[in-house]
Amino acid sequence: MQNIIIFGAPGSGKGTYSDEIVARYDMGHISTGDVLRSEIKQGTELGKIAKGYIDNGQLIPDNLMIDILAKTYDAQPAGRGVIFDGFPRTIAQAEALKQMLAERHHNMGVMVELIVDEETLMARLLNRAKEQGRADDNEETIKKRFAVYHSQTEPLAKWFEAEGMRHTFTWEGSKEQMLSKIFNFLDTLK
Ligand code: AP5
Ligand code: MG
Numbered sequence: 001m002q003n004i005i006i007f008g009a010p011g012s013g014k015g016t017y018s019d020e021i022v023a024r025y026d027m028g029h030i031s032t033g034d035v036l037r038s039e040i041k042q043g044t045e046l047g048k049i050a051k052g053y054i055d056n057g058q059l060i061p062d063n064l065m066i067d068i069l070a071k072t073y074d075a076q077p078a079g080r081g082v083i084f085d086g087f088p089r090t091i092a093q094a095e096a097l098k099q100m101l102a103e104r105h106h107n108m109g110v111m112v113e114l115i116v117d118e119e120t121l122m123a124r125l126l127n128r129a130k131e132q133g134r135a136d137d138n139e140e141t142i143k144k145r146f147a148v149y150h151s152q153t154e155p156l157a158k159w160f161e162a163e164g165m166r167h168t169f170t171w172e173g174s175k176e177q178m179l180s181k182i183f184n185f186l187d188t189l190k
Contacts (some may be wrong), residue, residue: 057144
């Protein structure tokens with residue numbers, strides 16, 4: 001399978017569908033949010049910097065994020081596609097990803113965009129707060145994450161469209177339905 005960029009608002013299912021896609025197509029999975037949470041847990045310098053941004057619902061600065069992405073990508077086993085989950089989130093990150101992959105003679109692949117209404121997103125994240133206790137899953141921070149998504153990340157969808165990579169999937173109330181639409185599309189790719 002080629003590379004996949006999974007794109008969507010907080011709680012849209014990037015992580016959930018990535019796990020299903022990884023299982024079906026045997027791919028690598030890079031979640032920049034998971035990478036940062038692991039750094040925080042280990043108490044690294046990067047983790048200390050990242051915590052301030054994450055707890056406040058803000059994005060980590062592009063230069064830091066681009067550096068982490070390249071290191072994480074190069075640590076993946078060669079020869080199979082990777083799902084990028086939560087990256088890129090700004091135009092600068094998208095341009096950097098394009099350049100990084102071109103330098104390695106790899107393709108960007110396809111972008112899978114998840115569209116879910118905000119009421120459903122909020123309900124999912126508040127529910128996850130009860131189950132997992134992620135530090136940024138509280139109503140105040142979730143609202144900031146939505147605002148950051150609208151102002152800094154959503155405009156990127158047009159960037160992907162211009163690259164001919166954008167494929168949009170809209171939530172209609174059932175996870176199985178969403179998944180089967182995504183799989184039907186991915187099955188047409190190599
Ligand atoms: P990140 O970890 O990427 O968080 P996010 O974008 O806010 O998205 P989530 O992980 O909350 O949601 P998701 O779309 O993965 O949905 P999930 O599958 O979990 O980033 C966190 C922070 O790190 C950022 O705010 C930023 O500070 C920093 N960061 C990360 N990347 C960065 C970057 N590139 N640049 C700068 N900063 C960066 O689903 C949500 C819940 O819904 C789950 O509990 C799931 O089980 C549930 N659920 C219920 N029904 C469904 C259904 N039908 N489909 C899918 N999920 C469902
Ligand atoms: Mg996630």
